[in-house]
Amino acid sequence: ETTMTQTDTRNDLSAVVAADRAHVWHHLSQHKPFETTDPRVYVEGKGLTLWDATGREFLDAVSGGVWTVNVGYGRESIADAVRDQLVKLNYFAGAAGTVPGALFAERLIEKMPGLSRVYYSNSGSEANEKVYKMVRQISHRHHGGKKSKILYRERDYHGTTIGTLATSGQKQRAEQYGPFPEGFVEVPHCLEYRAQWDTAGYGRRAADAIEEVILREGPETVGCLVLEPVTAGGGVIVPPEGYWPRVQEICRTYDILLHIDEVVCGLGRTGTWFGYQNFGIEPDFVTMAKGVASGYAAIACTVTTEAVFDLFKDDAADPLGHFRDISTFGGCTSGPVAALENMRIIEDEGLLENTKAMGARCLANLRDLMDRHPVIGDVRGMGLFCGAELVVDRATKEPMDEARVQAVVAHCLSQGVIIGATNRSLPGYNNTLCLSPALTVTAAEIDRITGAIDAALTAVFG
Ligand code: PMP
Secondary structure (H helix, E strand, C coil), rough: CEEEEECCCCCCCHHHHHHHHHHHCCCCCCCCCHHHHCCCEEEEEEEEEEEEEECCCCEEECHHHHHHHCCCCCCCCHHHHHHHHHHHHHHHHCCCCCCHHHHHHHHHCCCCCCEEEEEEEECHHHHHHHHHHHHHHHHHHHHCCCCCCCEECCCCCCCCCCCHHHHCCCCCHHHHCCCCCCEEECCCCCHHHHHCCCCCCCCHHHEEEEEEEEHCCCCCCEEEEEEEECCCCCCCEEECCCCCHHHHHHHHCCCCCCEEEEECCCCCCCCCHHHHHCCCCCCEEEEEHHHHCCCCCEEEEECCCCHHHHCCCCEEEECCCCCCCCHHHHHEEEHHHHHHHHHHHHCCCCHHHHHHHHHHHHHHHHHHCCCCCCCEEEEECCCCCCCHHHEECCCEEEECHHHHHHHHHHHHHCCEEEEEECCCCCCCCCCEECCCCCCCCCHHHHHHHHHHHHHHHHHHHC
């Protein structure tokens, strides 16, 4: 049984909660609830267990809310490594390197055959923006400015900045934030449960739809295709059999760079180091953030091939050839030093294997719930990245309304289990329960999580 290891002796926690309520603008939140209830403020964590300011204990099935804390809370070895590095050298940015920056890049590339260059920044959005800028510069330097369009997929998400919102396959996220930059074009999603084509070989058909967009736009105008390996917030979508080989073929045929957004899947979430490695594809760009240092420090990486890197050569006659970009906090050493220790933990504790085993258990438990709860229309996932889509009626597949999906989430919380659901403000997409516990999760914890969902479904739907 886990117990809180230390109380917060520095602060009066009720004053902390009041300060939060008075001054913090919470992410993804309406103001209204905080007029009548205190915000939850977390104080301490160990493994998958969290304690809030009132001393209540929770089991976290979503790795810090947004699938981030892959190695779990309370890792002293990461804290020690970061502390040692910070007192030695906390920071230097620009054209110079740092020891952890060099060593983590080397370790990372060992896990990513075919890729060879790591560009550091701070967030998933930023890592993706770097790719978009690289693609635009390649277009200007090597294609007369013509091959500048970036294709993104319906239901995928790539970030919160204006540039990455222009590639939001979740339209409502971008609403009210325009105007957006030009040259971003949507391709159809590949969720077979909500099939858009009546055909066998659905994966291949969904990939063919990308080719149709490329031909409509003109292949000479398309520079890049960005895809999540497994779509996260858009509904936990694992592309069907046959999809990826066809996507790779299309990109090669039309000389289009393939960018895989591993912000969620990167560093073990699907049971392999990277999500794309389940599908045998060879990307030109891979971006990652959340699990890279499990939230112990802010770090994001844009990784690419030597061939792409070589397109950015400059010399005296061409001083604008290099990638004219910097990320100030890309020079923090806390990120790569935490990432090195995070990777060591995943390796030494066999967390990829645990992810495969516990992910299979989680999916099996959810399928068992599906047998007993008709509101579950579909169960899907890969590794410790699982979803259960709730519907009003299995025959029509009408999505369950947000209020009742959130009632299930709230009921789990009342049982002390934190689960997630696909993004709230997205009508039509907000009906999938999401589970993404830390990769250290045990069988007992998996059963407790799915048991809480079982009780919540019974309470809300009978
Ligand atoms: N890509 C994907 C697939 C994501 O899920 C997210 C974050 N939810 C991002 C990019 C953006 O990352 P960040 O919030 O670190 O900017």
